[in-house]
Amino acid sequence: MTRLSHYTHAIAAIAICIAAPRTCVAQAPVPDSAAIEQKLNEAISKMSLESKIDLLGGSDGFYLLAVPEAGAPRIRMSDGPMGVRGAGPTTAYTNGVALAATWDTDLAEQVGIALGRDARSRGVHILLAPGVNMYRAPMAGRSFEYAGEDPILAGRLAVGYIRGVQSQGVVATIKHFAANNEEYDRHDVDSVVDERTLRELYLPAFEMAVKDGKVGAIMDSYNLLNGEHTTQSRHLNCEIAKHEWGFDGIVMSDWEATYDGVAAAKGCLDVEMPYAKAMTRAVLMPAVKIGTVTLAEIDEKVRRILRLEMRFQFTGRDQTDLSIGSDSVASLAVAQRGALEAPVLLKNEEGALPFGPGVKRIAVIGPNAYPYVTGGGSAMAIPFSAKSLLEGLVARGGNAVEMLYDRGLPEASAVFHETKWTTPEGKTGVTSEAFAELGCKGTLLEKNVIANLDAATAKQTVPRQAKSVCYSAIYTPKASGKYLLLTAALGTDSYRVTVDGHETIATEPREYQAPKDSYVELTASKPASVRVEYTESHIYQMDKGESVGLTATVSVGLAPVESLPSERAKLLAAKADAVVVAVGFDQRTEHEGMDRPFELPFGQAELIRTMAAANPRTVVVLNAGGAADAQPWLNQVRGLIDDFYPGQEGGEALAKLLFGDANFSGRLPFTFERSWEESPVHDSYYADKDKRVVYREGLFNGYRYYTSAGKQPLFPFGFGLSYTAFTFSDLKLSSGNVQSGEPVTAKFRVTNTGTRAGTAIAQVYVEDPSAKVKRPIRELKDFARMVLAPGESRDISVTLNARAMSFYDVAAKAWKIDPGKFVVKVGESSENLPLAATFEVRK
Missing domain, CATH: 3.20.20.300 (Glycoside hydrolase, family 3, N-terminal domain)
Structure with missing residues (x-):
């Protein structure tokens, strides 16, 4: 079999x-008795x-x-x-x-x-x-x-x-x-x-x-x-x-x-x-x-x-x-089905997908192409076996389609190791100074020169009494332009990095951390002064004042941005019929105990732009637990797939979708912002000085905000493309006038108007325009998922109960319905709702 x-x-x-x-x-559990x-x-x-x-x-x-x-x-x-x-x-x-x-x-x-x-x-x-x-x-x-x-x-x-x-x-x-x-x-x-x-x-x-x-x-x-x-x-x-x-x-x-x-x-x-x-x-x-x-x-x-x-x-x-x-x-079967149903096709222009018989060579580029990636922390499961995107594509392509692979970007460790430093005194290496107080203050306990700021190859012990370590170095760029500044440390270590006296990256002691990146403009042959103030988490754990060495783990590197995408990746992209760029986060960069940035990890945006310039038929696959900054490159690529973290069968499943062996059926379960600044929680996400995060947006989060404010996100909640198309029609309500608390049934028809089978997800929203309290303009109250053959129609019926019409009355400590007009809307995303019908609720 x-x-x-x-x-x-x-x-x-x-x-x-x-x-x-x-x-x-x-x-199964038995009833109480x-x-x-x-x-x-x-x-x-x-x-x-x-x-x-x-x-x-x-x-x-x-x-x-x-x-x-x-x-x-x-x-x-x-x-x-x-x-x-x-x-x-x-x-x-x-x-x-x-x-x-x-x-x-x-x-x-x-x-x-x-x-x-x-x-x-x-x-x-x-x-x-x-x-x-x-x-x-x-x-x-x-x-x-x-x-x-x-x-x-x-x-x-x-x-x-x-x-x-x-x-x-x-x-x-x-x-x-x-x-x-x-x-x-x-x-x-x-x-x-x-x-x-x-x-x-x-x-x-x-x-x-x-x-x-x-x-x-x-x-x-x-x-x-x-x-x-x-x-x-x-x-x-x-x-x-x-x-x-x-x-x-x-x-x-x-x-x-x-x-x-x-x-x-x-x-x-x-x-x-x-x-x-x-x-x-x-x-x-x-x-x-x-x-x-x-x-x-x-x-x-x-x-x-x-x-x-x-x-x-x-x-x-x-x-x-x-x-x-x-x-x-049986478990593998469920994993396979989930991996096949989850990916969301967000963009597909000029016939980028599916890959047809004319595609004989595909360049598979990016840090997330291989190996298998997932989110980190206590949720991370270690599979018996897992298929990366590269492995899935190789298996699907077989002898008929050649797969050309390159990671496309250096590992963080390579950036750290290859950065050439000199001390302020002109020696090769980095000056290290251990101090008795935080912030590089107090008694200087130790001073020496280390080879570089790469903790993997230049580990350094510091006196037990030290509360901070400061590193000073000079970086001399060979060319003018934009440079990546990349930093990393372990655990709850904290550090502050300045370039020519300007703070560029700073962290605080927290549970976990991933590499941090920033960008600086440097001038050819003009030395840049870099200083790092570092506190290792265990430095605070003084043990009777004994001088026991501790290992400092901070790493710092600089590299010109244009040098990050590999030359091999550019060559492979240029000779391929299509390019798949796999980017996003992984178990090291999206992890319990820490937050991640909105921007993609270092170099990835540049890699996408470079691949798209080399080959216009470029499709991006994104791994992330939520939205990420796609604006810098979205208009330059023909396809975008949000693959989240699909589990161990993700590589095989996505290969089937890319080649059209199966159809995309996923829909966004969140709003994909154009920018972090446009998010309704931008000004209140991080804690104030009293460690309070005030949810000032109230109910107006995600699509509730965007629809109510009349703003367009990059991709709306519930959105997702397919290789086929659907229409919605014939919305009818069981009654146009009901007593408060009575349910209303909505019936409508969904039709596959395309030429291949596909999955429609009908979303039912309710609006309460006559509410006496401030409410979001619409809220999801039900949905129905169905697989339809080409030309097939299906009649759907959903019942909206009293809770679907209610808001929570804080003073009464109860759910309440404001009598008046309600609107039922049906469609395929929070922004695309072609069907509407109204009913009145009386007291």
């Missing part, structure tokens, strides 16, 4: 699980206060303690959402934002089932996924894990994902609760969000996960929300999740995100991960003794933990299912 046949049969098998779930859910409650009561009555408190903290990184009194085993957790981590290689599926780009709730459930099976094969009880934080800005380091900017899209996909995971006897975890919309300084930043915006934009996906998905666990976020850490927020955890929504699972912290044990206990946090640092015996036992924390509150946490374990039958079976292969064909 061919691999493709394996995929076909495997997808059919998983589809049976969804269509006839009784055949596949022998290990009097028997479970009796067992819970008996177990809790046997536990000491000490053992109860111990259960509230994790163990060994990714476990919960066993409870012998309840017959409960040690519970194992694993990161997600791209794959089950922590037990060696795994299947790596499409990342969260790529899954959102499919707009395919059926696929989301299949991904959930596959992940559930992967978890069972490894003995994992709790999967720490999915994530549904709203996309607020493209730079947020974990946007690639999440599901875009709209809560209806994110919530619908999350519900399918959760149902799939939990059908296999594995607890899903919705995260990160809430308003975790940036990674920069995530432990200390305070997201200041008004209640209405919180309820209408940032909480609905969580609400759907709880009410519709019956998710077993919620993970609180690192950030503060309105002045309070979410792990100790009674408003979020107690009032909203547990009381209003009826959440009956466990609320856990993110890793080391519990900051006050008593406040967390009072704030309805049930589990502190990865171990008890705040909710400890030492903290909670005295609090119980004096009544600050009640025994009933402790018992409720224990009850929730054990009830979840009993509900999922962890007390009655071995979680490891050896009948499931850890690298199963």
